[in-house]
Each structure stands twice: as structure tokens, then as C-alpha cells.
Amino acid sequence: MPNLNQHPDDLRLDPWLKQPENRVSVPDDAELACLQEISLGAVDVIPEALYFRRHDGQDELWAAGLRHGAPGKPREEQLATAYQQGRVARAGSQGTRAAGAEILFRALTASRHGHVWPKGFLEGPLITETTHRRILGELEAEHDRNVQEAEAQAEAAIIIVARRLGLRPEPAGDSPSAWYADCPGKSHRLMISSNSNQFGCGYCRKGRRC
Incomplete structure (x- = not known):
């Protein structure tokens, strides 16, 4: 995505929904960005729906941890039984809606590394399976480079x-x-x-x- 800032200065993340103002229901005008499976470490693998919203010059990413039987059901039923839901990322709008969703998805996934990690792609449409796979590969490669460089400073x-x-x-x-x-x-x-x-x-x- 040329000329787009992948690390916006105004990026705000709340991956664990610690801020009360972010622990609210997914807005009706937020559209599905992607449905994925996420690993919660040794605990479980659950479906997660990520929703994108562009509003008043801001892009927002909303997450909902779903029950195992939720995929395939209507959106209202999925969210009605979600473990939790809320706004996990936001920044100033950039590019197309798909581009904005990709920027926030990348930032959210990087912030969760070591705790929660996507295990499988279920459906798009804003974030396609190809985009999903590419972002995960890029983040894993970046993580490996950082580990190697840190190990070179092991005698600090x-x-x-x-x-x-x-x-x-x-x-x-x-x-x-x-x-x-x-x-x-x-x-x-x-x-x-x-x-x-x-x-x-x-x-x-x-x-x-x-």
C-alpha cells in the first residue's frame, strides 16, 4: 500500500479492552473485516470477528470473541453470545477501507504477539485470506529478526x-x-x-x- 503510514502517530490500541470507553457493543455501522481463529495459548482456540468502521475521519477496529458454534450464524446471534466485544484499535483514516482495516489489523496483531496469535482464516471480505497470510508472515519475520538482534546484545x-x-x-x-x-x-x-x-x-x- 504505497504512501500509507503503517505506523500512524495517532494510533491508539486497547487489545485487552482495559479502557471502559472501549468495552461497548460493536456499532451497527461497523462492517466485517475478517473472521479468524485465534489461539489463547494453552487455553483454547476460538473464533474472533473483527469489524471495521470509518467515522468522522477516524478508522476503528472492533473485536468480538465468539462461541465455537457462532460462525455461519447471523451477525446478531454471533454478537449476542460473544465472550466480549469492543474497540481494540483506532487511527486517522488512510486510503481505502480495505487499506485502513489492514493497517489496524497489523497493529493489533503485533501488539498481541506472545499472548494471542491468529491460527486460521475463516472469511473476509475487507481483509482477504491472502492479505491475512501476508501480514502474519511479515510480523513473524520481523519478530525473528528482532530476537536475533537482541541476542547480539545479551551481554548488556x-x-x-x-x-x-x-x-x-x-x-x-x-x-x-x-x-x-x-x-x-x-x-x-x-x-x-x-x-x-x-x-x-x-x-x-x-x-x-x-
């Missing part, structure tokens, strides 16, 4: 300290300097930047430069 001071403390640091794949490590005494992980020698934990809301 903060990574050495995390290793000595038994925090099991490992490349996150989000960027060439992004690492995960165990949060001390907790059951979750924190983020480390090998470039800036910084760490931060979103759960504990703590961070600092070493």
Missing part, C-alpha cells in the same frame, strides 16, 4: 544483572532491544531495554534506569 549490563538474579531474561521480539524477565517475587514478567539499561513492570507500575 542490565541483561547480565537480570541473569545473575535468576530472572530468566529472554528476547521479547518486539524490538531489537526488548527483553522479558521475571518480575522478582511475582508470577508475571517485566520488560527490559538492553539499549537504555531500563526496566519497567506494567503490573507493578514500577521502572527505573540501571
Whole structure:
């Protein structure tokens, strides 16, 4: 998609629907972008419907986690029994509706990496099976490149300290300097930047430069 910004400056993501204003029903004027299957790790694989809406100069992507028997049923029935639904991404409108849907789908999928990942394409129309497969391939290749570049920084001071403390640091794949490590005494992980020698934990809301 030439001349389109794949990483909009005004992009807003809420992949886990933590913001109350985003935990609302899919608008009637949002159109189906694609129906896919997503893996929830070791828990389950469920269908997910993604809807696209262009409104007042803004593009929005809405997600609904569906019951296993929902695909093939009318939209109203699918959404009436959805696990949850809401707005997961938005940015200023760009290009065609298909182009706008692709930009938001790419950003959403990248933000979920390591937690939720698409396992299969069920139907379009805005995001086709070819587009779906291409985006996943590009994101996986980018992740692998980032991991390789991060591993080259394995002797950065903060990574050495995390290793000595038994925090099991490992490349996150989000960027060439992004690492995960165990949060001390907790059951979750924190983020480390090998470039800036910084760490931060979103759960504990703590961070600092070493």
C-alpha cells in the first residue's frame, strides 16, 4: 500500500479492552473485516470477528470473541453470545477501507504477539485470506529478526544483572532491544531495554534506569 503510514502517530490500541470507553457493543455501522481463529495459548482456540468502521475521519477496529458454534450464524446471534466485544484499535483514516482495516489489523496483531496469535482464516471480505497470510508472515519475520538482534546484545549490563538474579531474561521480539524477565517475587514478567539499561513492570507500575 504505497504512501500509507503503517505506523500512524495517532494510533491508539486497547487489545485487552482495559479502557471502559472501549468495552461497548460493536456499532451497527461497523462492517466485517475478517473472521479468524485465534489461539489463547494453552487455553483454547476460538473464533474472533473483527469489524471495521470509518467515522468522522477516524478508522476503528472492533473485536468480538465468539462461541465455537457462532460462525455461519447471523451477525446478531454471533454478537449476542460473544465472550466480549469492543474497540481494540483506532487511527486517522488512510486510503481505502480495505487499506485502513489492514493497517489496524497489523497493529493489533503485533501488539498481541506472545499472548494471542491468529491460527486460521475463516472469511473476509475487507481483509482477504491472502492479505491475512501476508501480514502474519511479515510480523513473524520481523519478530525473528528482532530476537536475533537482541541476542547480539545479551551481554548488556542490565541483561547480565537480570541473569545473575535468576530472572530468566529472554528476547521479547518486539524490538531489537526488548527483553522479558521475571518480575522478582511475582508470577508475571517485566520488560527490559538492553539499549537504555531500563526496566519497567506494567503490573507493578514500577521502572527505573540501571
